[in-house]
Amino acid sequence: MEGEATYRGTVYPWHCDHVGHMNVMWYVGKFDEATWNMFARLGLTPGYLRESGRGMAAVQQNVSYKRELLAGDIVEVKSRLLEFRDKAIRVLHEMRNAETGEVAATCEITAVHLDRAARKSTPFAPAIRYTALQHLVPSEPTIA
Template sequence: MAEPLLTYRGVVHPWHCDHMGHMNVMWYSGKFDEATWNLFAELGITADYLRTASRGMAAVEQHITYQRELFPGDTVTVHTELLEVRDKVLKARHTMRTGSGETAAVMILTAVHLDTGPRRATPMPPAVLKAARDLLPAT
């Protein structure tokens, strides 16, 4: 079974917090988004590839479950595991944890690989598909 990848490491800054004193939901989404781009880069879906191949990635579904508040000064990590790989689609689970290892939030993300000209789903390159399938849990 492939181990989840460390795709994000950061800290909660005071400006991430709302009037309740905890990290606002927009920042959970932002940290998960950064984790997503690190996952893509790990698979070969880099900014250079996207520009030169006229390709894009689009989130088509996201579900976040909030399990613990985060406060200024908390350190966080996101570990990511792929759940499903299809020719045009990746589905992943991001788990955000505190520095002490408590789960703060979980996001399930479905993303589609696009041709940016017609804005239509298109198959990922074979090397990307192989890299992604190599990260799937053994069945």
């Protein structure tokens, strides 16, 4: 999967569970950090969200675990914007062991753009739409 690097980090010993590999809560946390980096590239920066009274909320998240990550492993997440709709986006993240290149996990997230005062979904601003469309990378076709 090609995509933009949206997270780089390390697996620390306290990220590991009783089996010795990174616990699922840390996979989700690293994907969350990648999501916020991807949002910022689309113009959905913390400043924009605060000043405009807008927010983003995940409404669906699907994680697939492929390979274990262990304490000391270097992690990289690359992300693609799969879909951009009037009020929602869909992002695909791929987490790899940066040393081996093996895919450790994937995560697909659907997030909704919110008006924080009204507490309901709202359309993206035209500037966000314009920037997001530059990042749009539709899904690769499935080969049967």
